[in-house]
Structures are given as C-alpha cells and as structure tokens.
Amino acid sequence: MIDISNIYKSFNSKQVLAGVDLSINTGETMVIIGGSGCGKSVLLRHIIGLMQPDRGSVKIDGTDVSRINRKELFALRKRLGMLFQGAALFDSLTVAENVGLGLREHSEYSAEQISDIVNKKLEMVGMSGTGGLMPAELSGGMKKRVGLARAIAMDPEYILYDEPTTGLDPIMADKINDLIIALRSRMALTSIAVTHDMVSAAKIADRIAMLHQGKIIFCGTPEEIKRSPDERVQRFIKGEAD
C-alpha cells in the first residue's frame, strides 16, 4: 500500500505539486493522468525517493520514503521497479547486462543463474534472443520492453511506469498495455502508471486519478471517470482544448 499524503513540491518559485493526496492499494493498478508538464513524473519520482517533498509524505507499507536513511532507501527500492519514459537503458551495457545488473549487484546468484533469469524476463516481454544487442540497436518499443524486463528482474512488489506508451505507434502501444496487464496477473504487482494516453489508461487501470494544477481532482474507476461531472476531467478524456 502506498500512501501519498498532502505533498507539496516547487522548483524555484514554480509550484508543481500543491497538496497531492492519493493512496494505492496493494495489488491494484492505479493510473495517474494529466496534461504534459503537470507534474506526473515529479510525483513518480517522489514515490521512489528520487525527489523529496517540500511538505507532506509518501509512505510505502508505512515507511516514510523521505525520512529514511540511504541504506534503508536502497533496501526499499529493491522492492520497487521503475520503467522510465525513455527506458533509460545503460547504453554501455548489452540488453542482457542491463536486465541482469540489479541481480549482479544485489544477489548471490551465479552468472549462469543470472543469465537464466534474464532470459526468462526477456521472454516475458517478448524479447527473447536479444540479450547480446546494444540499446542503440533497438527501436523505441523494444527499448521500453527491455526497460520493463529490467524493472521486473528483481521480482518487485511495486512497479512504476512513466508514460509507458508515449511515443509508440498504436499497435506497439497496445502490446505494451497487454504486457502491463499480463505482468500484473502473473507477478501480483501493485502498479502505478502515469500517462496522458487515455486509451492506455482506460485499458490497464483499476482506478484512474487525474492530476491537475498540483492536485488530484478526480479518483475513480474507468467507468466512473466517464460519468464525472467535472468539466476539466471531461475535457481531458475527450481531448478537447479549453
């Protein structure tokens, strides 16, 4: 369970998050939607402790992410996986080394065991046989899938997705959606995705929350969001400019 309570964050004088409250239940997929630049990535970075809130707290299973020391934070992060918007693969490492890096650094597995796990994870994301390639040789969609394999390599309990489908063609985007759904049922993951892609949100979400001007202005099921009377929500899901 992730409990985000009343977090504020500003850069210089720009208020990005202004009292965000949201809780994500264990086992559910929460999708946070909102326009570009509204602070979705900033919110995700608070959850995994890459940024500290000016005020408020993020608690993961009761542990306040911004109040623990670095060692405890690292221990916590081993239970979380994150897929970055641009996949953020290490470009000096091969696909297999990217996926296996966490295991190599943190586990006692032998090189063969790691290689087996890496192959299994690559197979789960439909990238079997690509272990020897360099990230520069992959297309955008393939990078995202490798990034996904890397995020699940350590069998995390939580996974964070930053715009998993942005920048992909609709077919590839749909494959990623299917993967997210498949992974969730296979690994009992609690997932948080941020996106501005409503199609993806509607497909993968148990609940959708909308971030607008630093606050969560709506939180409910995909069915409920369609019926929301809030004009700002309606404009966003219909893709209308104001």
Add this chain to the structure above:
Amino acid sequence: MPLKLNILFQRSILENIGRSTIDLFQEWGAAFILLGKISLSLRHIFRNFSQILTQMMFFGVSSLPVVLFSAVFTGMVAGVQAAYQMQGLVPPIWLGAGISRAVLIELGPVLTALVVAGRVGAGIAAELGTMKVTEQIDALETMAIDPVAYLYMPRFVAGAVMAPVLTVFANFVALVGGWLVAVLSVGISSQMYMDGLRFHFHTRDLVGGIVKSVFFGIIIATSGCFHGSATEGGAEGVGKATTNSVVTSAVLILIFDYIISAWIFR
C-alpha cells in the same frame, strides 16, 4: 529618467555579481561534497574492480597515442628553446640537464594533463552528462545502485593511477625528442646529451612531477564527474558540461601546478 535608468542598471549589475558569487560558492560546495562522497566510496574499491579496470583502459590506453605525440614535440621544443637560451652562455653539456629538468618537473606532467583533460575529461563529462539527461543515473538510483561507487569512484581511481603512468611515458618520449634535437640540430653528441641527463638527474624532480600528475588525474576525473552529473537540459546541456569540465580542469591544473611546485621545489 536617465538617473533612474542608471540606478536600475547598477542594481542589476550588483545583483548579477552577487548571484554569480553565490552560484560559484554553491558550485564549489557541491564539487567538494562529491569529492567527499567519492573518497568515502573508495571502500568499495574491490567490489567495483571491473569498472575500475574499464576506466583505466579508457583513461590510459585511449589517450596514450595523443599523449606520446604531444610529448615528442614537447621535448623537441624544449631542446630548441634550451639551446637558444644557453647559446654563448653555457657549455652544451648542460643541454641535457636543462631539458630533463624542464620535462620532468613541468612539461611532462602539465602538458600530459592538459591533453588528457581535453581527451578524457571531456569524454567523462559527455558520457555522464548523457547518462544524466537520459535518466540513466536515476535508473541506477532506483535499482539501489549508488552512482558514486558505480560510476564516479572508478573514474576517480583511474585518473589518480593512469595520469602518473601516462606522465612517465610522456617524460621518456619527451627526453627522446630532446635528444633528437640535441644531436640533429644543435650538434652535440649523444654521449654528451646522456651525460647531461645523468649527472643532473634528481629523484626529487621525477617524483615531484609524478606527485603533480596524481593531483592532475584526480582533478580531471573529478571535474568530468562533477560537470557530467550536474548536467541539465538535453544535448545542449551535455555540450556545456563538456566545455565546463575541460575549462575547469585546465585552470585547476595550472593553479595546482603552482601550489605543488611551491611546496615540493623549495
């Protein structure tokens, strides 16, 4: 109206000076904090040994050709210059001595460091800067891998170890360059050049130059890591980080050259 403008103008200048001064101090503070973190992470030196080896290869092997090439010409210039300055004043037996002290104390370590700052320092800043703006450094963090121990410390160690190694090679090649000039253009015998080298060789000169190069290697690597990891704003930011890294190293190399010279060669 002109008066008012004038006041406005002055205030903005003062404000700018004030702000840049604060920025400068903040930047130096951040650089020292990074240096402290790197020093602490030296305890992981054996865990990350393969990274260190990779970085040593990059630092040393990749810059060896350009270092040697610069060194041979440096030695030749030192030869020409020494011969010219000594003309009619000092017997040519002193030529070897003049060249060797200039090379061992100053030219070898300093010019090697400047060449390496342009080659390796820029490379470190560009690589880490790209990793920063493409979120690869954040990705390491989220995988519970400390970027200081995994990325910065290996570069730091490689700099501290390989800059002296390169300097030793450069010294040797520069002395060969000096010999070429002495024999071919000044017209003294090889024997005379070698005697000049041998009779006026002081271990302190060689060691002093190498001590300098350890500091220079640390400056180059730390500056590359610092500017690289502080990169913001896409490809343009990477370009700026690279330039800043080279400029910072070059200036610091010259400053430390003075400080260490004043300390060792009193």
